[in-house]
Amino acid sequence: MxxxxxxxxxxxxxxxxxxxxxxxxxxxxxxxxxxxxxxxxxxxxxxxxxxxxxxxxxxxxxxxxxxxxxxxxxxxxxxxxxxxxxxxxxxxxxxxxxxxxxxxxxxxxxxDLAVDRTSFDRIMAAGGFVSVNTGNAQDANSILIPKTDADLAFEAAACIGCGACVAACKNSSAMLFVSAKVSQLALLPQGQVERHERVIKMVNQMDEEGFGSCTNTGACEAECPKNISVENIARLNREYLSAKIAK
Amino acid sequence: MSSNNFLSLFNSSIGKKVIMAVTGLFICVFLVVHVAGNFQLFKADSGLAFNKYAVLMTTNPLIKTVSYVLYLTIIIHAIRGIMIEFENRKARPVKYAKYNGNANSKWASRNMGILGTILLVFIVVHMHDFWYNYKFGHIPYTLYKTELATGKMTEAKDMGPDFKMGSKMEEMLAGDYKYVIVKDLYKEVKEEFKQLWLVLFYVVCMGAVSFHLYHGFRSGFQSLGLNNRKYNNIFQSIGTWIFAIIIPASFAAMPLYFYFNQ
Amino acid sequence: MTSSKLDARIPEGHMAEKWSKYRSTVHLVNPANKRHLEVIVVGSGLAGASAASSLAELGYKVKVFCFQDSARRAHSIAAQGGINAAKNYQNDGDSVYRLFYDTVKGGDYRSREANVHRLSEVSGNIIDQCVAQGVPFAREYGGLLSNRSFGGTQVQRTFYAAGQTGQQLLLGAYSALMRQVGMGTVTMYARHEMLDIVNIDGKCRGIIARNLITGELERHFGHAVLLCSGGYGNVFFLSTNAMGSNVTAAWKAHKKGAFFGNPCYTQIHPTCIPVSGDHQSKLTLMSESLRNDGRIWVPKKKEDAEAIRAGKLNPNDLKPEDRDYYLERRYPAFGNLVPRDVASRAAKERCDAGYGVNATGEAVFLDFAYNMKYRYGKVEATKQGIENPTEQQLFDFGKEVVKEKYGNLFDMYKQITGVDPYYNPMMIYPAVHYTMGGLWVDYNLMTTVPGLYALGEANFSDHGANRLGASALMQGLADGYFVIPYTIGDYLSHEIGTKAISTDHEAFVEAENGVKEKLNQLMNVKGTKSVDHFHKKLGKIMWEKCGMARNAAGLKEAITEIQELRKQFWADVRIPGGLNEFNPELEKAGRVADFLELGELMCMDALQRNESCGGHFREEYQTEEGEAMRDDENFAFVSAWERTGDNQWTMHKEELKFEYIKIAQRSYK
The missing domain is CATH 3.10.20.30 (Beta-grasp domain)
Incomplete structure (x- = not known):
């Protein structure tokens, strides 16, 4: 060829x-x-x-x-x-x-074709974690997680942080990326304690980085190499709203 | 970092979309009422029912309050939408040389700003023609005479351009008849839609409504976080059938009806 | 007989108590002092990210360096199958001892007992820690964790997250790391490459790093430096490693005094997608978990193999009696689940004998048709109440089950080869995957340079001559989460009086000048051939002469060829672009320059080891049946190479004593 x-x-x-x-x-x-x-x-x-x-x-x-x-x-x-x-x-x-x-x-x-994606790292540093220090964990099987929740969390966690969602979005929005992490942790019992704080901090950081907002075109989902669903974006919206109302 | 009070919600990218969703869905509800009321235009009663409906809509204090809320909603929806559009453009300072949006998204979803702008122009024209003229312009009155025993309307008489009255409508009973004198918006509609350009303008704009709502209705739920595999198909069907097809088609049918029934 | 230069510092006492006792008595650093102690971590994979976050949580000031654009991209992310832990959740008789035993045996009795036992002891904590972080492991319907089996073991102790276990574990460690970055206790230096260590008064005190975007050289001080920079499989050019995986950090440390342990131990993974052409840049692994359900075979008759190679015979049409399920034939007890080295060699043996099944003759079949239809298909049919299912029904039912278990792997295979594995057997061939060798470290994970540590794949410690599947993730996280946070105290407790040394110190200046000179030298060759040209040549030498099978004559040739190639490289390499800018070719050149030195050492190590063990198979030393023949009398030692001059080495031995496991001929029959 x-x-x-x-x-x-x-x-x-x-x-x-x-x-x-x-x-x-x-x-x-x-x-x-x-x-x-x-x-x-x-x-x-x-x-x-x-x-x-x-x-x-x-x-x-x-x-x-x-x-x-x-x-x-x-x-x-x-x-x-x-x-x-x-x-x-x-x-x-x-x-x-x-x-x-x-x-x-x-x-x-x-x-050329190489871009700087450290903005994603800063969003993660703002709240994309469970605050658990090494050595404090209880036995893994003492936390029961319904398979359906575990599977949904896994699907969201499959995000590879490549930024295709931002690249595809007409607004350069990072909502799919952020929603994937927020969803993963919101779906799991381990993520409940910091649930509100996490979503607020991550969204604040996302906005500070200069990403656009979500117009729900669905382009991100269609182009995501890991097929992350826009359902996660809805969950992010829900989490954010409830966090703002509650806190 | 921005403060964490409830109002700061609306400064965030998600909060802005929540505003769009809430205002947009409220306008959707209004459209249902509006189209239902306007169906009376098709009634073969020389406009009596429609004119009565117009009076009700502009005099009932509750409805009036709601309508002012609606105007405000439309203004917020439009201004916020325009601002979001410009903010989003800043998020991509260098555009792609080759962009294949159709491969991953629907045209309507990518062009809500343009569609919205068309609708804003439409609303201005539409409000001027029917709301402003009805309220502040000169609309003639018509007298309707209805036989009480049969409920049949026997006469609709133009009161002439010089006739004036303190209220929009008066009703009287005399003998076997009921007389109604009312501001004849129906006639105004009929007159306006004799103009081909206006009819075409309306039809095109209803096309814009269709695309705007095809994306907007469903999108509103998503922005509010209402996405559930069980109900998504229902939201989508309502958005498509009711808001993107039935409502805009019904509205578009009205000018066409008058134009072809001159 | 252990060299006086090597002190493994293994604690006294019974195996089962060594670690817990040591952990309770090792020197500590009080929290106020920790704030003044700086630790540099090079690499952000499982070992690096877990070590950095754990140390920062303890209060140390940490700097993390990685050459990728984000800590989350480290190659740990590509591990597919799973992570072992002696939890015994399946009630199938697993225990710390059994994991310890399996690992030592799997490593062909060439690993240090005490380290492996410790690894086995902390394995369970890793799973607890990861679950607490929100790592979404696969679960059963009751909400409990699910396990699968892996090669070389007879219990189910492998925890997994679909075919993306490495990704999920790394993202867990990455999230812990980013949490510390957010809190300001860790400073992250992405797109930075470590190009030298700085030693002051015999202790490692910092590094020289190049900012890959600007090309600027930076000096960084640390009371201790942790190398978590992964393995060196890319010396073979074609491997399952990421394109950027390299030996540079470890090699620079080696040149500054860190001994290199067992460099010749390379793991060749049996289930990779075969090479398709000269353009190939890397090889893709198909998870070992596929061997749970796939049966490996080649045709029994040579003429059938030839017909398949020529495309005249569809393998699906070959009758069962004409197929040679050679692993099941040779190793009835473990069958398709023998350890990786055994499976790889068996595939090579069949292909060398002329039974290979792709155009190059270097591939065997991994076939799911049998289990798909007759194992899963039948079960599903029974569940659905179909008594006499048709072949088509069996296939359809089975396909669904297989899709559920391995869907992403099947898709990946189809994507890469263009062949649909649901309808055709996969073709696989062994490929370089992991390097058991690495920097020699003591029980504390400290190299022979005080203050310089090596963790994860970068060290030599736990896997002996062969690593068992799902143990790399375990070791990386064990080292980072549960070993280094304790053992580093042994060193740093003596450093509380050491003030941060200014990076204007002459040792830093000297090191930086050395790096500068080397980079200039590379840029000034201005030759005619690309870096890849030399890298490919090196890879070919290594694969053919120091790969799955080695012999003395070949290794000697390889050493001469590598020396010659190295000369050519320094005389004829062309690196476009400038020094002070983003220049990926320059990065590659530096890495290949180091591989060109390492390659020689690997061959030397392979040459001195006159035995076959694990991933090291010397053709001269095999049984009549073609199995590896160890020489425990003369080679039960770790070879630790000290660099004594330019490409000159002296070997030191650390004797391996087996007190708690009876050393025996490894048998999987």
């Missing part, structure tokens, strides 16, 4: 970016999307040019580091899949593919 790539190049956050066009030849359909970038980068290095910077690490869809906006969609055309798990068999010979970084005020570009 031969592919034409239009890739966003930006030296750093202070300089303006632009699109560059590249041809990648002899792409195998078994390659992953990132492996195609490896091949392109190898060519660029051989030609004495600077390779394209992009974030990636585990390449098995779980670390959440890869973050490409491909042909108008985060992580590309497939549902429930990260960029690293997207394979070239999803494209056709001769295709032109436009690749951009996540775009959000809260995710400034570091270089």
């Amino acid at each position: 031969n592919i034409t790539l239009k890739v966003w190049r930006q030296k750093n956050n202070n300089e303006r970016g632009r699109f560059e066009t590249y041809q990648v030849k002899d792409v195998s359909p078994d390659m992953s999307f990132l492996e195609m970038f490896d091949v392109l980068n190898e060519d660029l290095i051989t030609e004495g040019k600077e390779p394209i910077a992009f974030d990636h690490d585990c390449r098995e869809g779980i670390c959440g580091m890869c973050s490409m906006y491909i042909n108008g969609r985060p992580h590309g055309p497939l549902q429930g899949v990260t960029t690293c798990q997207l394979h070239m068999r999803s494209f056709k010979d001769g295709d032109t593919i436009v690749v951009e970084p996540w775009r959000a005020a809260a995710f400034p570009v570091i270089k």
Whole structure:
């Protein structure tokens, strides 16, 4: 396969970016999307040019580091899949593919396709935890948790923090990310004690970081590589409202 | 960090959406009443029932209070909505060069701002034509004569442009007949909808209502945290069938009815 | 016979009491003093995040460094199957001793008894701690925790969260870490890479780190430094490790005096997706839990294997009697659940003999059809009251059950290979997965450099020559949550008088200059070949000559080849971009430069160990049936390598004494 790539190049956050066009030849359909970038980068290095910077690490869809906006969609055309798990068999010979970084005020570009997502870490530091010091835990089986709750909590906890929800949202809203953590802990007995405080602190931090608000378009859910449901956003709204009313 | 009193709720991104949801759903309730009342336009009584309904809506103190709350609600909904739209634009200073929104969301959901703006213009035009003129402009009176024994209306007589009266409606009984003199909004409606451009404008705007509510009704519940797998289909069906189809179609049918029944 | 340079500092007393007694008598640091003691943690995986949060909770001032953009991305997140703990919740006879025993035996009697026993003792606390944090482990309908089985054991002691256990545990530790970050007790340095340690008066006192965004070099002081930087499987280029996983932190420490323990012990995981082409950048693991229900086979006849390779024969059409379920044949007691090293070697043996089933001849089948239909399908049919179900019904019922258990793994397989494993047997082949070797540490997890610790996969300590499935998560969290918070007191209690040393100290300046020089040297090669070019070559040498099977001749060749490749690298590598900017190629180059040194040491270690044990299989030392042959007489020791000059090493031995377990030939038959 031969592919034409239009890739966003930006030296750093202070300089303006632009699109560059590249041809990648002899792409195998078994390659992953990132492996195609490896091949392109190898060519660029051989030609004495600077390779394209992009974030990636585990390449098995779980670390959440890869973050490409491909042909108008985060992580590309497939549902429930990260960029690293997207394979070239999803494209056709001769295709032109436009690749951009996540775009959000809260995710400034570091270089080319790599963005800074530490805003997510700050939201987590604000309240995304159960305050239990090491060594204080009771026996694990002394807390009974209905399987349905455990399963729902797990589904929410499956979030990999990649930021595709923000990238997909027309408002760059981080509601799906925040709601996933709030839901996980709100559904479990361990999270009850700090329930109100947690949601208020996390939402405050989310707002401070400059994410937009939720218009319920559902784009986040549709593009989430872990299929996190917008039901969690409703739960977040509920949790937040009840916390504000109660406190 | 912002303070944690109840009012600070409304400064948060979630609180702003709660305002949109509460005001929006209140307007939805009003639309049900409005469309139900307006169905009287289709009654073949030369507008008597509709005109009586108009009087009731503008004189009953309770209804009047509610209607002022409604105006306020619409204003809040519009202003807050416009502000949210601009705030959200700031969250993405550099736009995507290639954006494929249809792949992950419905058009209506992404264009609530534009749809809302169309509706705001519509509301201004609509209020001017019917509310302002009814209240402050000159609307002629019509006399309806109804036979008491049969309940049949036998005559509807235009009182002429010079006729004035202290109230919007007077009712009298004389002999076998009941006479009603009432401000004839019905006639005003009939006159207005003779203009093709206005009819088209109304129909287009009802299209906007349809899309706005197709997303808005369901979205309101979501913003209030009311999302439950058991009931989601019901919310969605009500949103689609009642608010996105039946109500806008009924409203759109009214100007069309008058235009084609000149 | 233990070298005088190695003191494992194992407490006296009976095995079952060593830890509890030591824990109660180890020196403490009072809370007021803790506030003045600074600890640097390099790496934010299970070991790093759990250590950092626990130490911060105790009151120490902590700095955490990770090269990823967030602490949550550490490669612990990719662990799929589960975490072991001797809870005996299943009432199947599990105990601390049994977990201890299984781990020592699984490690082929090459691990330190005392460390493993401690690991086993604290395993239960880990589960308690994680549940308290809100980790959503799988549960039964009654609300209790669920368990599954893993290779090398006969009890069900593995706790799990679908196929994402590592993720859930890491996010638990990450949340504890972020809580401390929010409280200001931990300072987080993401996108920072440690490039050297700083020793002052024989003690480790800090690190030099490069800010990966700006390229700036930074000096950081710490009363103690904890390396929690993971394993070095990426020396093979292709492995299941993340692209960024590297040996650099451990290697820099090694160059500054920390001995490297058992470098040749590499775990090759039997169930990975086979290599598909030259473009391949990494290998993907299919969880070991699949071996619970999948049966591994190759054709009995070579001509069938050839036909399958050529695409002329559909494996589904091969009759049961023509299939060789070689693990069930060779190891009837454990069958498909033999430990990883055994399963991997058996697959290699069949493929080398010409029975491989994919185009490259390097793959075997992992087949769910039998269990899907005749185990789960039948049960479901019975539940539904169908007496004589058709084959199709059995398949449909079974498919649903398998989907429930392994759905995400099946989807992943299909995504990567384009083949649907519900209808075709999966193809798997062993791949590098974990490194049991690492920095040598004593009972306190301190390396041979005072004040420098190594935790988790970065140390050599608990798994001997082979790690059992679901034990890596256990060790990482044990080290971080329940070992280091106590054992670090033994060292820091003597440091309460040490004021924070200024980073203007000449040792810091010198270390920074050394790093600067090395980076300049890399940038100035200005050669013609990319970093990956050399990395791939190194990987090929390592895989072929120091991989699943090794022999003396091959290892000697490998050493020469690596030395040659290293020269080429320093003469011909090309790194575009600049020094003072975000430059991923430069990061890679530094890491590969270290792998090029480590590779040689791994081969040397493999060469000196004239026996086969666990993941280390020397072809010269095998039984007639092809099983690994240990030499307990001469090799019951940990090799700890001291670097004495540029790529020169001296080996020290730590003798392994087995007092509580009878050392025996490992048998899974």
